[in-house]
Amino acid sequence: MxxxxxxxxxxxxxxxxxxxxxxxxxxxxxxxxxxxxxxxxxxxxxxxxxxxxxxxxxxxxxxxxxxxxxxxxxxxxxxxxxxxxxxxxxxxxxxxxxxxxxxxxxxxxxxxxxxxxxxxxxxxxxxxxxxxxxxxxxxxxxxxxxxxxxxxxxxxxxxxxxxxxxxxxxxxxxxxxxxxxxxxxxxxxxxxxxxxxxxxxxxxxxxxxxxxxxxxxxxxxxxxxxxxxxxxxxxxxxxxxxxxxxxxxxxxxxxxxxxxxxxxxxxxxxxxxxKYSPGGIPTTAAVFCGRKLHRMLKEAYGEVNGADIRRIRVFGSKNIYHGYYSNPFVLRDQINALFSYRFTACCATLNGSVGVDVIQTAAIRADEDLVRLAESATMDIYEPEDHGRKIKVVAEMHDGRVFTAEENFMVMERYPTxxxxxxxxxxxxxxxxxxxxxxxxxxxxxxxxxxxxxxxxxxxxxxxxxx
The missing domain is CATH 1.10.4100.10 (2-methylcitrate dehydratase PrpD)
Incomplete structure (x- = not known):
């Protein structure tokens, strides 16, 4: 030395x-x-x-x-x-x-x-x-x-x-x-x-x-x-x-x-x-999936109505960070929302993004569809076709249609424009x-x-x- x-x-x-x-x-x-x-x-x-x-x-x-x-x-x-x-x-x-x-x-x-x-x-x-x-x-x-x-x-x-x-x-x-x-x-x-x-x-x-x-x-x-x-x-x-x-x-x-x-x-x-949305940076891919689903639903139905969505399912590959982000959304408050894959995926699906306004406790509790979807959302492990580090979000509709979005987990490191x-x-x-x-x-x-x-x-x- x-x-x-x-x-x-x-x-x-x-x-x-x-x-x-x-x-x-x-x-x-x-x-x-x-x-x-x-x-x-x-x-x-x-x-x-x-x-x-x-x-x-x-x-x-x-x-x-x-x-x-x-x-x-x-x-x-x-x-x-x-x-x-x-x-x-x-x-x-x-x-x-x-x-x-x-x-x-x-x-x-x-x-x-x-x-x-x-x-x-x-x-x-x-x-x-x-x-x-x-x-x-x-x-x-x-x-x-x-x-x-x-x-x-x-x-x-x-x-x-x-x-x-x-x-x-x-x-x-x-x-x-x-x-x-x-x-x-x-x-x-x-x-x-x-x-x-x-x-x-x-x-x-x-x-x-x-x-x-x-x-x-x-x-x-x-x-x-x-x-x-x-x-x-x-x-x-x-x-x-x-x-x-x-x-x-x-x-x-x-x-x-x-x-x-x-x-x-x-x-x-x-x-x-x-960061592209409030909350822990690992939620970025879940938010991006929600954005994609929002666009898909808008194109399919003309508007996004939370009442039309039966369930949101979130999947993460084994090699992403799970930890507390994978836990159920249960507290209906801002901090639980900041560190939840399920909440951020649901919020972005309904709103097209996750902003500081919609992630506040009062705003969360005022949105019955968001609370219903976030609390009932599931989180499971899956194996992407390319075996990469990814998150997938699936929206199951009451009319039987299913919409799926997938995103690279490491999108969180992309430098913004x-x-x-x-x-x-x-x-x-x-x-x-x-x-x-x-x-x-x-x-x-x-x-x-x-x-x-x-x-x-x-x-x-x-x-x-x-x-």
């Missing part, structure tokens, strides 16, 4: 790279993908603001009050920086619709960093005042740091969740102007206070999104601790009882430890996966419905050229209601 990588040398190099990364260090792809993710996650904050079950939290923080340092996006007013960041990130994850999926050395790795990093960066950017180039640079540097740590792990999911607070601290550390040693101190507190959503997906708990908000709050506080002079750990990740070491048998360095430093400072890894990204943004912006169309148009324009802005507040001022 290289001498400079022996603990704590590797972590020291990662911290040094975070603080020394400049805009000129980044590739055209880094910049292009960031701008797409910026628009994507901005839209998700608007979509997340309509989740009724989450409204009490912002109301509670308003009652508690505090210094009005930072804006509440998709809302109004200002609250203390850690609180505003927490609420903004929670909104971004509220419908599980945001950008995700690190791509590291050619591998796609499940991750949920963008829904914290981008709202956090916008909140910090509005508070501190930075340029568009700085906004991009700070995010990419923090994500690359996190992606390399995650890549080193032998088991990456759901351990990736434990690294979101580290991404937040690396990002906040750039805004706070930390040097490499201070950055390691900040990351020490982020690593030791990391949150984990545990069984939230299986149990349909709000913890999966609270995690993103708490991680942002932890990142800011960690930067404050370091700025205030607190000492961190020698190696919070690969040292004794380090965050990574604890997840490797024997507490030794992970097998890919040296590999994760390859091209450090030359190649930057970020998230680059996009600009038209798809813009349509996704408008769907959520319009569902929020509390800002003028001109704001939405300007957001789309500025996101596409964010690097030209001398002050990102030109962008962030479009994201909240002015009192």
């Amino acid at each position: 290289r001498e400079d990588l022996k603990s704590p040398g590797g972590t020291n190099l990662l911290c040094k790279n975070v603080v020394e990364t400049t805009y000129e260090s980044l590739s055209e792809d880094n910049i292009r993908i960031f701008k797409d993710r910026l628009l994507d996650v901005t839209g998700c904050m608007f979509g997340g603001a309509i989740v009724a079950e989450d409204a009490f939290l912002e109301q509670r923080y308003r009652k508690w009050g505090g210094i009005g340092e930072a804006p509440l996006f998709a809302s109004y007013g200002r609250l203390p920086l850690p609180v505003a960041a927490k609420l903004n990130c929670l909104k971004a994850r509220a419908n599980d619709f945001g950008s995700m999926l690190f791509r590291v050395f050619g591998e796609a790795i499940p991750s949920h960093v963008s829904e914290t990093a981008i709202p956090l960066s916008l909140t910090l950017g509005d508070t501190f005042g930075v340029s568009g180039k700085q906004l991009i640079t700070y995010d990419v540097a923090a994500e690359d740091f996190t992606a390399r740590l995650l890549y080193s792990l032998p088991n990456r999911w759901p351990t990736d969740m434990l690294l979101v607070s580290s991404a937040a601290a690396a990002l906040a550390g750039r805004y706070y102007g930390l040097d490499a040693e201070q950055m390691k101190s900040a990351l020490s507190y982020a690593a030791t206070n990391a949150t984990d959503p545990a069984n939230a997906y299986y149990d349909y708990s709000q913890e999966f999104k609270l995690h993103n908000g708490v991680s942002a709050e932890t990142g800011i506080l960690s930067a404050e601790y370091a700025k205030g002079g607190w000492r961190g750990l020698e190696d919070p990740y690969f040292g004794h009882w380090g965050l990574i070491s604890k997840h490797v048998e024997g507490g030794v360095l992970p097998p890919l430890y040296e590999k994760c430093f390859e091209d450090l400072g030359k190649v930057y890894f970020t998230e680059g996966g996009f 600009q038209e798809e990204l813009v349509d996704k943004f408008w769907g959520q912006f319009n569902a929020f419905g509390k800002l003028p169309k001109s704001n939405g148009e300007k957001i789309i324009e500025l996101a596409s050229r964010i690097e030209e802005l001398s002050d990102v507040r030109e962008y962030t001022e479009l994201l909240y209601i002015k009192e």
Whole structure:
């Protein structure tokens, strides 16, 4: 092993790279993908603001009050920086619709960093005042740091969740102007206070999104601790009882430890996966099948009437991810819907898509046909003719006709077109419905050229209601 990588040398190099990364260090792809993710996650904050079950939290923080340092996006007013960041990130994850999926050395790795990093960066950017180039640079540097740590792990999911607070601290550390040693101190507190959503997906708990908000709050506080002079750990990740070491048998360095430093400072890894509907990304193929069925039914009957459908059957090949997504739809609420093959297939069949408006609890319970079909839907394993990874959805009609749609499971990794990204943004912006169309148009324009802005507040001022 290289001498400079022996603990704590590797972590020291990662911290040094975070603080020394400049805009000129980044590739055209880094910049292009960031701008797409910026628009994507901005839209998700608007979509997340309509989740009724989450409204009490912002109301509670308003009652508690505090210094009005930072804006509440998709809302109004200002609250203390850690609180505003927490609420903004929670909104971004509220419908599980945001950008995700690190791509590291050619591998796609499940991750949920963008829904914290981008709202956090916008909140910090509005508070501190930075340029568009700085906004991009700070995010990419923090994500690359996190992606390399995650890549080193032998088991990456759901351990990736434990690294979101580290991404937040690396990002906040750039805004706070930390040097490499201070950055390691900040990351020490982020690593030791990391949150984990545990069984939230299986149990349909709000913890999966609270995690993103708490991680942002932890990142800011960690930067404050370091700025205030607190000492961190020698190696919070690969040292004794380090965050990574604890997840490797024997507490030794992970097998890919040296590999994760390859091209450090030359190649930057970020998230680059996009969702086509709210909910866990594995549901994408089920949604696409539902879209196809919707078109088939419309062509056959002139319209899609849920009462005409007797039953929906969902099939998945053995080699797709089943887990909690394959469970019956039973709770009739938003979170159960977000992580259900059966619900998303039925919803897309009836509506032609799954948007943030139709996946809210009140909307679900108001649609008797959707509830009937989703609760009676079956989920079985099948073998596709080509033995590929696929999902198939079958609609059985009361008149005896049967319609079938099949989709490649890995369609979830397809990069969207600009038209798809813009349509996704408008769907959520319009569902929020509390800002003028001109704001939405300007957001789309500025996101596409964010690097030209001398002050990102030109962008962030479009994201909240002015009192």
